[in-house]
Amino acid sequence: MIRTRWALAGILAVALCTDAADADRPGVAERRAQVGQAAARGAEGLPVLQAALEDPSDLVRRAAVQALARMDGGAQGVLEAALDNRDPVVRRAALLALAGDPSPGAVARMARGIADADPLVREAAVQWLVEVSPSSEEVVALLRRVENDASPEIQALALTALAALAPAAGAFHPPARDTVLLRQRPDMVDHVASIVVAATIPLPREGWRFRVDPAGEGHMQTWFEPAYDDARWSDIQIETAWMAGYTGVGWYRRTIDLPARPEHLAAEMVFGGVDECAWVWVNGVYVGGQDIGPEGWNQPFRVDVTRELRWGEPNQITVRVLNSLAAGGIWRPVRIEALGLKR
Structure with missing residues (x-):
């Protein structure tokens, strides 16, 4: 035949x-x-x-x-x-x-x-x-x-x-970001030593949703949008490697409730370590990340979230992670810092 x-x-x-x-x-x-x-x-x-x-x-x-x-x-x-x-x-x-x-x-x-x-x-x-x-x-x-x-x-x-x-054509190119961290702002050059952490909010270790993205197309399917339905994603913890044997892109999503707005000049999200590159969205807005290759696996970094956070309300956080070697993921704690000036 x-x-x-x-x-x-x-x-x-x-x-x-x-x-x-x-x-x-x-x-x-x-x-x-x-x-x-x-x-x-x-x-x-x-x-x-x-x-x-x-x-x-x-x-x-x-x-x-x-x-x-x-x-x-x-x-x-x-x-x-x-x-x-x-x-x-x-x-x-x-x-x-x-x-x-x-x-x-x-x-x-x-x-x-x-x-x-x-x-x-x-x-x-x-x-x-x-x-x-x-x-x-x-x-x-x-x-x-x-x-x-x-x-x-x-x-x-x-x-x-x-x-x-x-x-x-679907390669990931993060949006341009024009914000500057508080300690790097020109108007703070004479006040860096006076910057203090007015409030610290640790992000929960549990309750995250996770999905691998081997084709690297989650950004085209708007996995960072707050309304995106992640009900079929897997449960995962942060502060640990995501899984054994997977290299590539993976996405984390979680909604957190913030307290009432503290007095502050700026708010920054601080990542203790992500293996190895990370891109962060807050309430659907891209806020920055770290993309320095494998050397970034244990490097802390922070992103400005002053305009994006909604104090006293739920806030949706999405992190896209790329790992090219060994373990990967958000393996160290993450926190939000409200920054002000020492009185």
Whole structure:
């Protein structure tokens, strides 16, 4: 039927998945022989091959789907029906035979594959999608469906592919920020020694929401907006590394309640350490961050939040973190300082 590299790979996988002990069961050898004879008759043998797909023997079912995948034509309808077969090996072989080699025109078929109940079929579908060239929005959309798959192997395949497909046009460029920290303001040059911390508000360690962003596109989906729904994100603590084995972009979100406004000249958010780069939003407004590469992993930094904080109200805080080596995340405490002048 569709003698492509991927269809043949599916056929080979069928052979590797068969149970040798099944061959010794009564009648199996005879029924396999009937499958071979039916395959030799071409279209005339289709009814026998279709019936064999429901055989109790793995060997017979898989021999039948192998034969169907090898046919030059006429087997498409039977293979379509095989996508609902109880045997995941049969479903995988049928899917790959119908799709042929990875190409944009056959991408829609893989929607069925990535939704399959068995990881064997889902993984084959993801591997097929990864090889489609040129890629497309349709491919990216399908890969996004499995980026949180129950199978770690499938997750890794999808996330790696999405990261590679991230469009250059969507590269993150933080907005310009014209504010200056209080101690660096020209009008404070003669008063730096008199600046004191009038109030300190530690940010809670618990209660943060977190999501990895391997494709680096959270900013395009406005994950920093206060109204963004993060209900499906994971729970996470700060003051610790985010997870083992992940390098890339991750986002933290939390809403905090602030007390009544203290007397102060400026307010600054102080980060004890973020591994390794960070960009911060308060109530949807970008307020700055630190982007000095891996050397920044243990460097404290602060951002001015004087205009953005809403005293006596809830305040939404978002932090985008990029880590390129080892552990990552907001691993040291964060606090808000209200700054004033010594009386």
